[in-house]
Each structure stands twice: as C-alpha cells, then as structure tokens.
Amino acid sequence: MNGFKRVIAVAVGVTVTSAASLLAQTTSGFEPATNIGKESLPAGPLVYTAYAIVWLVLIGYVFMLWRRLDRVEKELREVAARIGSGKRA
Amino acid sequence: MSLLRAGWIIARKDLVVEIRSRELAYTTLFFSVACVLVFAFAFVREGRALEDAAAGILWVSIAFSGTLALGRAFERERQNETLKALLLAPTERPAVYLGKLAGLLLLMMCVELVVVPVVGLLFGAPIFRAPFLLAGLLATGTLGFAGVGTLFAAMLVRAHSRDVLLPILLYPITVPVIIAGVRGTAAIFAADPNFDAALSWLSMLIFFDAVFVTLAFWTFGPVMSE
Amino acid sequence: MKTANRFVPFLMLGAAVMFARAPFMIQDAPLESTMGLIQKIFYFHVPAASATFLAAAVCGIASAMFLWRRNPAADHVAVSAAELAVVFGIIVLATGPLWARKAWGIWWQWDVRLTMTLVMWMVFVAYLLLRRFGGPGSEVLAAAVGLFGMALVPFIYISVNYWRTIHPTTNVVPSLPPEMAAPFWWSMFAFVLLFAAILIVRVRLESNRAALEDAYAALED
Numbered sequence: 002m003n004g005f006k007r008v009i010a011v012a013v014g015v016t017v018t019s020a021a022s023l024l025a026q027t028t029s030g031f032e033p034a035t036n037i038g039k040e041s042l043p044a045g046p047l048v049y050t051a052y053a054i055v056w057l058v059l060i061g062y063v064f065m066l067w068r069r070l071d072r073v074e075k076e077l078r079e080v081a082a083r084i085g086s087g088k089r090a
Numbered sequence: 091m092s093l094l095r096a097g098w099i100i101a102r103k104d105l106v107v108e109i110r111s112r113e114l115a116y117t118t119l120f121f122s123v124a125c126v127l128v129f130a131f132a133f134v135r136e137g138r139a140l141e142d143a144a145a146g147i148l149w150v151s152i153a154f155s156g157t158l159a160l161g162r163a164f165e166r167e168r169q170n171e172t173l174k175a176l177l178l179a180p181t182e183r184p185a186v187y188l189g190k191l192a193g194l195l196l197l198m199m200c201v202e203l204v205v206v207p208v209v210g211l212l213f214g215a216p217i218f219r220a221p222f223l224l225a226g227l228l229a230t231g232t233l234g235f236a237g238v239g240t241l242f243a244a245m246l247v248r249a250h251s252r253d254v255l256l257p258i259l260l261y262p263i264t265v266p267v268i269i270a271g272v273r274g275t276a277a278i279f280a281a282d283p284n285f286d287a288a289l290s291w292l293s294m295l296i297f298f299d300a301v302f303v304t305l306a307f308w309t310f311g312p313v314m315s316e
Numbered sequence: 317m318k319t320a321n322r323f324v325p326f327l328m329l330g331a332a333v334m335f336a337r338a339p340f341m342i343q344d345a346p347l348e349s350t351m352g353l354i355q356k357i358f359y360f361h362v363p364a365a366s367a368t369f370l371a372a373a374v375c376g377i378a379s380a381m382f383l384w385r386r387n388p389a390a391d392h393v394a395v396s397a398a399e400l401a402v403v404f405g406i407i408v409l410a411t412g413p414l415w416a417r418k419a420w421g422i423w424w425q426w427d428v429r430l431t432m433t434l435v436m437w438m439v440f441v442a443y444l445l446l447r448r449f450g451g452p453g454s455e456v457l458a459a460a461v462g463l464f465g466m467a468l469v470p471f472i473y474i475s476v477n478y479w480r481t482i483h484p485t486t487n488v489v490p491s492l493p494p495e496m497a498a499p500f501w502w503s504m505f506a507f508v509l510l511f512a513a514i515l516i517v518r519v520r521l522e523s524n525r526a527a528l529e530d531a532y533a534a535l536e537d
Binding site: 238241242245246248249250251255258259262263265266269298301302305309312313 | 383384431432435436438439442445446449450451453454456457459460461463464465467468471
Binding site: 083 | 353356357406410514525531
C-alpha cells in the first residue's frame with residue numbers, strides 16, 4: 002500500500018510540475034492568439050481554462066478515490082480484527 | 091397460456107377497472123389540457139404563439155401526462171399489492187409488461203385524440219395537413235415513451251423516492267423520442283413544410299422503438315424478479 | 317481483480333508520464349487553419365469523450381451481466397463505470413463550450429450530438445441518484461438504467477452522421493495530418509490508460525465496501 006501511495010505522489014508531482022512549466026513557457030513565447038482573434042475573443046484564456054479543468058477534475062477525482070479507498074480499507078482491517086478477536090474469545 | 095393472450099387479459103383487466111372508475115382517463119386528460127394552457131402562456135407573445143411552439147407544447151404535454159399516467163397506473167397496483175400477484179401468476183413475466191404497456195398506450199391514445207385538436211385550435215396548427223404522417227409520429231413516439239416508461243415505472247414500484255425518480259430516469263432516456271417527435275411535428279406544421287425531414291424523424295422513431303421496446307421486453311423479467 | 321490491482325501503479329505511472337509529455341506535444345502541433353489556437357482543446361476534449369463512451373459501454377455490459385447473472389463483481393464494475401462516465405462527462409461538457417464559445421460564438425448549441433451527450437451524461441447521473449436514493453434493491457433497477465444508457469450511445473453516434481449539424485463530424489480523426497495525429501493519439505492513449513487505472517481502483521473501492529458490509533453483518537452474528 003505504501004508503494005502504491007508513493008507512485009501516486011510521484012505521478013501527481015510530475016504532472017503538476019509539467020503543467021506549471023507549460024503555462025510558464027507559453028505565456029512568454031506564444032503569439033498566434035492575437036493575430037487570429039483580433040476582433041473577437043482571445044482564445045488563450047479559454048484554452049488554459051479548458052486544460053485546467055481537465056487537470057483539476059482528474060486529479061481531484063483520483064485524490065478523492067484514494068482517500069475513500071484508504072478509509073474503507075482501514076475500516077475493513079478494524080472490523081476484521083474485531084471479528085478475529087471475537088472468534089478467539 | 092400464450093404471451094399475447096396473457097398480455098391481453100392483463101390489459102383488459104386494466105381497461106375494465108378504468109372504464110368503471112374513469113379516474114386515470116379524466117385526470118390525465120385534463121392534466122394534458124392544463125399543460126397545453128400553461129405552456130401557451132409561456133410561449134405566446136402579443137397573442138400569437140412563437141414558431142414551432144405548437145409542436146413543442148404538444149409533445150411536452152404528452153410526456154408530462156404520460157409520466158403522470160405511468161405513476162398513477164402503477165401506484166394503483168402498489169396500493170392493492172396486485173403487482174406481486176401479477177408477477178406470481180403462471181404466465182411469463184413479459185406478459186405483464188405487454189399488458190400494462192397496451193393499457194397505457196390506449197390511455198395515451200385517448201389523451202392525444204383530445205390534445206392534438208386542442209393544440210390545432212389554440213395555435214392554428216395544421217393538424218390535417220399530413221394526418222397519416224402526424225399519426226405515425228405520435229404513435230411511434232408514444233410507443234417509445236410508454237415502452238421505456240412502463241418498465242421503469244414497474245421497477246420503481248417498490249423503490250424509495252419513486253415519484254421523483256421516474257422522471258429523472260425516464261426523461262433522459264426518452265430524449266430521442268422528444269427530439270424526433272417535436273422536430274418531425276414542427277416540420278409538418280411549419281409554414282414551409284418539409285415532409286422528407288418528417289419522414290426521417292419518423293424512421294428514427296421506428297428505430298428507437300425497435301431497440302428500446304425490445305430491450306425493455308427482455309429486461310422486464312430479470313429486473314422484476316427478486 | 318487481484319491481478320488487475322497489481323497493474324494499477326504501472327497504468328497510473330504510464331498515464332502520468334503520457335499526460336506530462338502531452339502538453340508539449342500539443343503545443344508543438346500546428347495551428348488549425350480556420351480555428352487557430354482554440355482547436356487545441358480538441359486533443360483533450362475528444363479523448364475525454366471517448367473515455368465517457370467507453371465508460372458507458374462498460375457500465376452497460378456490466379449491468380447486463382449483473383441483471384442476468386446477479387454476479388456482485390459485475391455490479392461493482394457497473395457502478396464504478398457509471399461514476400467514471402459522469403466524471404469524464406464533466407470534462408467533455410466543460411471543455412466543449414469553451415471551444416464552442418471561440419469557434420462558433422456561443423456557449424451551447426442544441427444540435428443533436430451535443431444534446432445527446434448531455435443526455436447520456438444525465439442518464440448516468442440518474443443511475444447514481446437511483447443507487448443512492450432508491451433504497452434497497454436498487455442495484456438491479458440501476459442495472460436496467462445502465463443498460464439503456466449504453467443503448468443510447470449508438471444514437472449519439474448515428475445522429476451526427478445522419479443529420480447535418482454544426483458539430484464537427486466524426487470523420488475528422490482519420491484525416492488528421494501527422495503533426496496533429498501524433499499528439500491526438502498520444503492523448504487518446506493517455507486517457508485510455510488513465511481510465512483503466514481509475515476504473516480498477518474504483519472497482520476495488522466498491523468491492524472493499526461490499527466486503528465491509530458483509531464484515532459488519534458477520535460481526536452482528
């Protein structure tokens with residue numbers, strides 16, 4: 002279980018840092034939005050929001066799952082222990 | 091006893107009960123007309139209805155009154171605990187489904203016989219422009235709606251929150267019926283009617299019915315058994 | 317299921333690595349000629365939609381198995397897949413309008429495919445509501461709903477090809493130029509890996525919950 006948690010932590014760390022670095026890169030060097038969308042909406046914020054939503058939803062859900070799983074497995078161990086001690090008694 | 095015969099007996103039972111009390115018929119009928127009225131107030135501007143409003147209002151009224159009728163029809167069974175008796179009867183389960191479906195279809199047909207002229211009258215909709223096409227749309231649409239609805243209403247009979255769960259479950263699944271029904275009817279009612287489009291929508295309704303009524307028929311047995 | 321659980325760390329790591337590389341690939345992909353930057357939402361929007369449909373199919377099949385064989389594992393898979401369909405559906409329904417706002421000028425359009433995707437999402441929300449509020453025995457009822465939800469999917473697919481709508485047709489993908497195809501299929505694969513990993517974890521959660529209920533019942537004896 003610890004190994005699994007470690008993998009998850011590494012995975013989350015990798016994805017978050019890469020997303021952050023992408024944002025840092027594109028805001029400095031990216032041009033086309035102003036050329037194409039001059040009279041209308043700038044596409045940039047929409048694209049960033051879209052990707053942010055994807056990351057947040059996925060990471061949030063995985064995190065929630067991880068917590069629920071932890072809680073249930075802990076309870077399961079407790080109840081199993083109680084049954085075990087009950088049987089012995 | 092053959093499936094159809096058993097289904098017919100169950101449908102006839104419902105018919106007899108209904109003819110004696112006329113409860114469902116009256117209430118559903120007047121509810122559908124009230125629906126038309128309420129939506130008319132929503133969609134009429136300066137005394138004239140918005141375009142395509144007639145088709146939309148017609149189908150919404152059918153959907154809403156159909157949901158009510160479904161709920162009431164099975165509520166009756168639940169109160170008298172007759173559903174269990176029906177399921178224990180020595181017929182195949184799907185016979186119960188067919189019987190209840192037939193009863194409901196008959197009821198909805200009576201409702202539509204009133205609502206369609208009402209909509210025609212109140213909105214100046216040309217209901218006689220393509221009567222067979224319109225009747226076909228109504229028939230297949232009602233069959234699709236009632237086909238899925240009968241299954242869901244039956245399976246929710248013993249569930250909690252069944253009153254609100256029925257629409258929650260039924261409406262998303264029958265959206266293709268509503269889309270096809272409204273668009274097809276609107277194509278007929280439009281100032282510049284498009285009968286080809288209406289026929290395409292009719293064919294989609296037939297396809298929907300084939301898939302979903304069959305699915306409901308097969309699923310009824312497993313779902314209703316404990 | 318035990319063997320599947322062992323795959324999870326690898327699937328997760330694989331998905332994470334792919335997701336980490338994906339933004340760079342997407343950034344390097346050429347701009348689309350008519351839509352420009354906003355089209356880049358496509359690289360996540362379409363794979364998320366595929367994941368949603370995949371989840372719907374898994375839920376439908378598992379529901380059918382549960383309905384006819386009453387296998388509890390099938391029920392666990394069904395409810396997990398339904399939850400995933402809702403989660404990935406949120407991604408699709410949130411990123412779609414953002415794309416639409418720029419590409420078509422409006423947040424939402426009631427064309428058949430958009431509508432049907434929304435409807436399918438609602439079917440699986442209804443599935444979860446039924447399981448939560450329907451009382452005892454609602455697993456069987458929900459299975460019927462899951463089955464019907466899966467049956468709706470072909471209607472979504474057919475609707476785009478049969479009736480002309482504003483939404484891009486399903487034929488865009490085969491004709492993608494290689495510079496766009498690479499990041500697209502990379503993203504697609506990443507989503508599928510992630511979907512598989514999350515599904516297995518979620519199923520494990522569900523079977524643990526069932527085991528917990530059994531354990532409590534055994535405790536009372």
